[in-house]
Amino acid sequence: MSSSSAPGARPLQVAIAGLGFGEKVHLPALRACAGTEPVALWHPRTERLEAACHQAGLSGHSDFDALLADPAVEAVVIATPPEPRFALALRALEAGKHLLLEKPVALHAEQAEELQRLALARGLSVAVDFEYRAVPLFQQLQALLAGGELGELVLVKLDWLMGSRADASRPWSWYSQAAAGGGVLGALGTHAFDLLHWLVGPTLELRAQLSTAIGERPLPDGSGMGEVDAEDIALVQLTLEGTSGRPLPAQVNLASVTRRGRGCWLEIYGREGTAVLGSDNQADYVHGFNLWLARGNEPLRRVEPDPRWAFARTWEDGRIAPVERLHGWWSEAVRQGRPMVPGLSEGVASQRCCDRARG
DSSP: OOOOOOTTOOOEEEEEEOSSHIIIIIHHHHHHOTTEEEEEEEOSSHHHHHHHHHHHTOEEESSHHHHHHOTTOOEEEEOSOHHHHHHHHHHHHHTTOEEEEOSSSSSSHHHHHHHHHHHHHHTOOEEEOOGGGGSHHHHHHHHHHHTTTTOSEEEEEEEEEOOTTOOTTSOOOGGGOGGGTOSHIIIIIHHHHHHHHHHTOOEEEEEEEEEOSOOEEEOTTSSOEEEOOSOSEEEEEEEEEOTTSSEEEEEEEEESOOTTOOEEEEEEEESSEEEEEEEOOSSOSSTTOEEEEEETTOOOEEOOOOGGGOOSOOOSSTTHHHHHHHHHHHHHHHHHTOOOSSBHHHHHHHHHHHHHHHO
16 A cells, blocks of 8 residues: 655655665655655765765755755755764754654654654654555554454564674674664664554563673774674563553564574464464565464464555565655655654654663
């Protein structure tokens, strides 16, 4: 089920701040979305910015305030590493720009709440890139749960075991630093908590065990080894508010250092049935999902994708299609003057879980 701006609405004029995920995923997604148009890029390093602008055919700014002063820019996608994200978002909101923020939206829930208050006061729409809400099989599962297909839920289990950082020779970076927003909670936990809140209900209680399996990594300049203090494994026990209002136990296991890890597998058990949604694709965390459903004592059977939720277009990089769908929802929210979902309310709830997990 695609989303686009109302007929005749002018596309939202969007700048991109950050040229990693921003250039690889947000730029093609903005171009593909009928409701958005990329108009400028920002990066603090001039040589990196110039190369990206030449490749994209867009103007660029290495001064963030100059970007915000550009009258062509209505909105900004902030896809930088987590540490500078809050300050940039604050300045953009103060300048009257709508936002789409990568996750985690800030380093602490208090920062996310400050952004939420400012956005509400200025009447600005802020989206958060919880793109799994836009993946067809996840949407199909949400519809099944909302329709009561499993009955009252009794247990939820989410394993997200990836090997992207299992190689100890992978260089030290911001991801290695807890204070910079690194670690598996920011990378995967933010999505995991949001998924559970969306599919099941809010978190009531949370306990976590965090660990760092690879305690040092080679510094990029070759000068030695850098200490890693960000968690690469997180085992989390939660109590969710279930669909019946009763407390519902949930278990979330996250890792970025599990060689040949099983990937992302969500199991939801109800009194009347079971649903399993999963993928073992380590190369692309959107492509490769399948959904299975069992009613009563039947065996699990694979569920065919419902064409209502299908993407109009897909790319080799599976991330682009759900992000394009989110851009469509965001542009509609801006043009209609209503709050964006998923937005800062959802970002705050997810960040609170990350903060509680870190103690």
